Amino acid sequence: MGRYVVKRFTFMLISLWVIVTVCFILMNAVPGSPFTTAKMTPLVQKQLERKYGLDKPKWDQYVTLLRNLMRGDLGISIRERGRSVNGIIASRFPVSLILGAEALAFAVTTGLALGVIASLYRGRGLDYVAIIIAILGVSVPNFVVASTLQYFLGAKLKILPIARWEGPAYHILPAFALGLTTLATMARMMRSSMLEVINQDYIRTAKAKGLTPTQITWRHCLRNAILPVVTVLGPLIAAITTGTLVVERMFGIPGLGRYFVDSIYNRDYPLIMGTTLFYSALLLFMTFLVDVLYGFIDPRIRIAKGRAD
Amino acid sequence: MRMKKHLATSMAILLLAALFAACTPAKPSSELDPLPPIKFLSGDSEIAKKYSMGLQEIVRNGLGIELTLENVDFATRLDKMRNGDFALVLAGWGADYNDPMSFLDMWVTGSPYNDVGWSNEEYDNLIAQAKASADPVERMELMGQAEKILLDDAAIIPVYWPQRNYAEHAWVKNIVRSAIGPQNDWKFAYTEGRPGGDNKLALNLGEEPPDLQSITTTDQVSFDIVNATLEGMARLGPDGNFAMGSGLAKSWTISEDGKTYTFTLKDGLKWSDGTPLTAHDFEYAWKKAVDPRTASQYNYMLFNIVGAEDVANIVIPDKDADPNGYAEAISELNAAMDAMEVEATDDKTLVVNLIAPSNVFINLTAFATYMPLNQAAHERWGEEYATEANKMLYCGPFTIKEWSHDSKMVLVKNPNYWDAGNVKITEISFDMIKDINTPVSMYEADQLDAIGVPGDFIPKFQAERPTEFHQMADAVAWYLECNLEHDAMKNQAFRKALAQAIDRKAYCDDVLKNFSAPATSLTPPSISGATPDEVFAEKYVGKDYLPPTGDPAEAKEILEQALTELGYALPK
Numbered sequence: 039m040g041r042y043v044v045k046r047f048t049f050m051l052i053s054l055w056v057i058v059t060v061c062f063i064l065m066n067a068v069p070g071s072p073f074t075t076a077k078m079t080p081l082v083q084k085q086l087e088r089k090y091g092l093d094k095p096k097w098d099q100y101v102t103l104l105r106n107l108m109r110g111d112l113g114i115s116i117r118e119r120g121r122s123v124n125g126i127i128a129s130r131f132p133v134s135l136i137l138g139a140e141a142l143a144f145a146v147t148t149g150l151a152l153g154v155i156a157s158l159y160r161g162r163g164l165d166y167v168a169i170i171i172a173i174l175g176v177s178v179p180n181f182v183v184a185s186t187l188q189y190f191l192g193a194k195l196k197i198l199p200i201a202r203w204e205g206p207a208y209h210i211l212p213a214f215a216l217g218l219t220t221l222a223t224m225a226r227m228m229r230s231s232m233l234e235v236i237n238q239d240y241i242r243t244a245k246a247k248g249l250t251p252t253q254i255t256w257r258h259c260l261r262n263a264i265l266p267v268v269t270v271l272g273p274l275i276a277a278i279t280t281g282t283l284v285v286e287r288m289f290g291i292p293g294l295g296r297y298f299v300d301s302i303y304n305r306d307y308p309l310i311m312g313t314t315l316f317y318s319a320l321l322l323f324m325t326f327l328v329d330v331l332y333g334f335i336d337p338r339i340r341i342a343k344g345r346a347d
Numbered sequence: 348m349r350m351k352k353h354l355a356t357s358m359a360i361l362l363l364a365a366l367f368a369a370c371t372p373a374k375p376s377s378e379l380d381p382l383p384p385i386k387f388l389s390g391d392s393e394i395a396k397k398y399s400m401g402l403q404e405i406v407r408n409g410l411g412i413e414l415t416l417e418n419v420d421f422a423t424r425l426d427k428m429r430n431g432d433f434a435l436v437l438a439g440w441g442a443d444y445n446d447p448m449s450f451l452d453m454w455v456t457g458s459p460y461n462d463v464g465w466s467n468e469e470y471d472n473l474i475a476q477a478k479a480s481a482d483p484v485e486r487m488e489l490m491g492q493a494e495k496i497l498l499d500d501a502a503i504i505p506v507y508w509p510q511r512n513y514a515e516h517a518w519v520k521n522i523v524r525s526a527i528g529p530q531n532d533w534k535f536a537y538t539e540g541r542p543g544g545d546n547k548l549a550l551n552l553g554e555e556p557p558d559l560q561s562i563t564t565t566d567q568v569s570f571d572i573v574n575a576t577l578e579g580m581a582r583l584g585p586d587g588n589f590a591m592g593s594g595l596a597k598s599w600t601i602s603e604d605g606k607t608y609t610f611t612l613k614d615g616l617k618w619s620d621g622t623p624l625t626a627h628d629f630e631y632a633w634k635k636a637v638d639p640r641t642a643s644q645y646n647y648m649l650f651n652i653v654g655a656e657d658v659a660n661i662v663i664p665d666k667d668a669d670p671n672g673y674a675e676a677i678s679e680l681n682a683a684m685d686a687m688e689v690e691a692t693d694d695k696t697l698v699v700n701l702i703a704p705s706n707v708f709i710n711l712t713a714f715a716t717y718m719p720l721n722q723a724a725h726e727r728w729g730e731e732y733a734t735e736a737n738k739m740l741y742c743g744p745f746t747i748k749e750w751s752h753d754s755k756m757v758l759v760k761n762p763n764y765w766d767a768g769n770v771k772i773t774e775i776s777f778d779m780i781k782d783i784n785t786p787v788s789m790y791e792a793d794q795l796d797a798i799g800v801p802g803d804f805i806p807k808f809q810a811e812r813p814t815e816f817h818q819m820a821d822a823v824a825w826y827l828e829c830n831l832e833h834d835a836m837k838n839q840a841f842r843k844a845l846a847q848a849i850d851r852k853a854y855c856d857d858v859l860k861n862f863s864a865p866a867t868s869l870t871p872p873s874i875s876g877a878t879p880d881e882v883f884a885e886k887y888v889g890k891d892y893l894p895p896t897g898d899p900a901e902a903k904e905i906l907e908q909a910l911t912e913l914g915y916a917l918p919k
Contacts, residue, residue: 070422073563074429076440078644079459081659085642088663094393119558120734120750130753185784193788200784201755202778290780292753305422 046329048188050322057318058107058311059092060102065310072116090116091273094309103311111314113308117301123312127294133203134286138279141217142211145278149221150267158255160233168225175222184215184288201290212289216282220274224267231263238262242344265332272328276321356552372474376678379916383834387414388424388436394802399437401858402827402849404508410847410906411901411918423667424722434527435832435845437464437506438581441646441820444714446707447490447870447883448477450824454497464831465502474642480702481605483877491887494869498892501842502522505826505866505893507855512862514790514808514815516541522797522860523585524824526873528714529574533758534744535585537771551786552777555753559733561718562636562748563643573715575775576743579710580610580629589709595624595719595742595765597713605704610697610712616765618721618740626691628719633689633699634726639680645716651708653700654687654856676791706877728745729819744770753779754813820873826866847902865895 073083087093156168192200199208233254244254283295301309389399389753396418403414427433442449453460455471470493518541523532533896538545556569581594591598597613616624637646637659651654661680665671688700724740725732733739736750756777760770783801790798800808810815827837851865868888876883910917
């Protein structure tokens with residue numbers, strides 16, 4: 039297990055280096071520069087390039103970048119003058135993380151419950167209700183859900199705030215809007231996974247042994263059915279914390295999501311590199327974590343991977 | 348019999364035609380080259396796509412010419428424009444100051460903004476003369492003549508002048524809105540019967556202000572905050588004038604030749620930390636703004652000051668790579684700074700010498716780049732100056748009490764401001780919501796006091812809130828740029844056909860639908876002439892110089908002429 043972890047970690051670092059390199063190449067290949075603005079004069083553009091070291095040869099910039107990254111220094115934003123990329127990520131990501139965690143908690147609990155209920159009441163009323171919710175959740179984009187909720191619950195009924203990021207009440211609508219798609223995915227996966235497990239021989243055996251339906255569901259069905267769902271949880275966590283862009287924008291939430299996109303529009307090189315690297319690291323780390331977690335849930339995998347080493 | 352006769356006549360005509368064709372050097376039209384593709388560059392937002400497709404449609408219907416749309420993001424579009432990688436582009440330009448020069452000197456030969464490669468000696472001379480002229484009327488006349496030359500050559504084809512659509516609740520009074528520089532000034536504002544308490548405002552900035560350092564800032568959001576928290580020699584009043592005494596200067600005198608300005612500051616001016624604000628703070632800021640190490644995009648706003656451009660042009664090599672060159676450049680820079688003719692002769696007097704007389708100089712001193720900076724504070728915080736609320740000093744009507752990045756900014760009244768007694772608003776809280784629909788809901792729920800109204804919501808506001816819905820002219824022009832390197836575009840008649848084919852009025856009414864006005868010349872009507880009440884476009888270029896509806900019949904005629912000249916086949 040230890041060797042496996044070390045190996046996966048090394049691969050993670052190599053992946054990050056590849057990502058940095060590809061990002062550097064792509065970033066420089068896109069037309070324009072951070073100083074491409076309507077009123078830029080060639081004189082000031084040269085001065086700015088000198089100031090930010092962009093007048094140096096590309097290889098020189100790349101080496102400097104790698105050297106700074108090794109020290110954990112992501113540089114200074116060009117568009118938001120004087121603010122460090124480390125500082126921006128450190129102050130903005132926790133917001134995205136909280137919002138993501140809330141959305142995820144809501145989506146996973148409700149989604150799993152919906153899936154289980156649907157599978158137990160297969161073909162009956164509750165199943166259809168769950169399926170309808172799942173289809174709606176997957177097919178209606180979150181900005182439609184968000185603006186509908188903002189308009190009716192916020193502007194018309196005035197039960198919940200329309201936007202801003204202050205007390206707990208301000209978290210409800212964005213978390214709901216953000217979590218809905220994940221909820222639907224969870225419910226759908228859990229339902230089909232449960233249905234598969236319910237038809238297995240060992241469930242029949244359990245029934246034959248005289249266990250109650252509750253005991254069978256909790257001890258045998260759930261534990262087996264949840265495995266494939268856990269697999270997608272890693273990427274989902276990453277997706278939900280990186281996918282906050284639209285919801286953050288609509289609710290005026292000071293998260294990291296907008297930087298991911300705006301930095302590209304602004305050609306803010308240090309910020310593009312910083313956010314890309316940060317999100318990549320997050321995604322890789324989540325996948326890594328799930329792999330390790332998987333081993334704990336299913337002993338067979340731990341042993342198998344241990345032998346493979 | 349009759350049939351045969353008919354056939355014979357036809358044959359005769361054909362023969363004649365063939366003979367005629369053989370005698371003339373032109374190829375028969377079936378063998379003519381088709382018009383090369385016309386790459387029409389435009390933005391990639393939903394709105395920009397709609398706007399460019401509207402123009403594509405108009406040109407298709409009017410001339411039978413197909414423009415190839417290329418929708419790219421802002422930086423890519425600018426990059427392609429700078430590199431001449433387009434045939435036609437829809438571009439916009441906003442005025443830096445209230446003078447036609449802000450729209451005209453960009454088209455002189457070799458200007459960095461002249462992407463189309465247009466060059467006209469007469470135009471260049473007129474602009475140079477206007478720049479040197481001290482007579483306000485003569486200047487305007489020269490610029491008017493120049494603009495007509497520009498329009499006649501149709502390398503630049505004005506399309507529309509946008510309007511600003513906004514809504515404010517009935518209790519909001521006296522926010523000063525300006526087409527140029529800062530868009531909103533809250534110094535003179537107050538409220539009457541505001542739910543949630545009077546003399547407070549809740550507004551949406553739309554985004555985090557990218558740069559609040561006055562000498563380097565370039566964007567509209569930052570301009571508004573800088574203007575609220577700092578002040579220059581003058582401030583735009585509710586009457587639309589930069590009156591003497593409206594800003595930090597008590598008075599100013601202008602020399603006989605119009606080139607020397609002597610400003611006298613008000614008594615007892617203070618920064619927000621209590622330190623006295625002196626004329627040295629202006630000298631420091633104006634010199635710092637052109638310092639090449641500052642790399643300020645708007646440094647050219649100061650280039651009329653004697654010696655300013657010399658400072659900006661000094662190239663400073665890398666300190667580590669070339670220590671000797673660096674030391675030399677720095678001493679050269681210091682000498683140039685000393686030679687730059689702006690000087691605080693004492694704590695309250697600032698004397699500045701201009702290269703040429705200017706009737707907009709006072710107007711310019713209200714612009715962000717000209718606002719004062721306290722040297723000690725500026726050097727203390729260095730690169731981090733104005734990145735946090737407590738890393739800057741204020742001298743305007745408001746100070747920043749809270750700045751939660753990307754989320755919220757709270758301005759409060761500045762007790763150290765010279766005119767604090769007349770500032771009624773005690774607190775302004777800003778959201779930074781980038782989405783355009785959310786603020787509309789918040790406005791409807793009385794959570795915001797004023798908003799910009801997005802195009803799609805205009806009919807709704809007109810119907811439901813007619814007294815709260817307002818428009819004002821912007822100092823912006825949108826126009827087509829014709830790249831003169833393009834095989835067809837280099838032909839003047841071809842460009843004129845394009846210019847005449849565009850029904851600007853229909854385009855504004857049916858495509859834009861946001862009260863934009865048809866641009867019948869380049870400089871928008873919000874730009875004054877020789878006096879503030881004159882409209883430059885009407886008085887010096889001519890009202891409806893280009894027909895608002897275009898002239899489709901003439902357009903087709905000119906197009907035929909152009910294509911014959913160029914040797915291209917007529918569109919089907």
